[in-house]
Amino acid sequence: MHQRVIKIAIVDDHTLFRNGVARMMDEFNELDVLFEAGNGQELQQRLQRHELPDVVLMDINMPVMDGYEATLWLKANYPQVKVLALSMYEEDKAVLKMIRNGASGYVLKEASPLNLLDAIITVDLKGVFINELVSGKLMHSAQHKHDDIRLTGKETEFLRLCCSELTYKEIADLMFVSPRTVDNYRESLFLKLSLKSRSGLILYAIREEIFKMPV
Known part of the structure; x- marks a missing residue:
């Protein structure tokens, strides 16, 4: 049984989607949503003012600093923070690049709140989330x-x-x-x-x- 509360951050340039995910994840006792950001650069700014998250839900395609660059930066500066890529489609090329840049797996944006919770808990406990791919x-x-x-x-x-x-x-x-x-x-x-x-x-x-x- 997973005991500790997992601190998460959500990085996505679509405000309505990001807000919706934050609200849904806040409903779970297992999670604590620390902050949201609209792109990688905003993530960098938020990290200066907030506690370090355990897991970051990272959109791939974003303006200013996309998920690839943000994940690379995050793994270089805060390697203990795990990244779950958020993807609209099951695209091997995008997912492979995210994994090579340090992501620990990915979740389709159409996943249910419970599936997303499972992904976050799994990646926090085991370091890798593979369920969407198998x-x-x-x-x-x-x-x-x-x-x-x-x-x-x-x-x-x-x-x-x-x-x-x-x-x-x-x-x-x-x-x-x-x-x-x-x-x-x-x-x-x-x-x-x-x-x-x-x-x-x-x-x-x-x-x-x-x-x-x-x-």
Whole structure:
């Protein structure tokens, strides 16, 4: 059971959405909404005047300073603060960039208040939130190591390389295999891990410590 109250901040340039999320999250006893900000620059200003949040809900596309830059700055200056990216769509490219910049996962903006609460608690406790990216099998066993899943050496190597900015074609070249073989590794991992996107593979690799996030 999660005991302590988690301090959060919400960074989004859409005022109505941001206010709505703040009000909904304030309803939960588990959370304390410290402040809101309209972009990364406002976040920097608010941090000078407020207590440090445990988790920041970070929109990706914002004016002045977007979520990518703000997350990079936050992880460089306050690495203990966890970032949950807020996304309108399940876009691998945007999510991958946020993860590489230090985000611990992402939540779709259409998520229910309870799902968002679950994401915040999960990322606070475990450091990574993967639920939006996976299907039932991995969600069901998210608290356990996957001892029953056996990855080949090549699959593990492919998984690590997935965490880079390389394209699948570049990964194939680096592994000295054909693009078709890399496609097979990817489809095999999707099947074994019940995943559906490259973002899911990356977050799985981080959670299982196959890939270490740079500190």
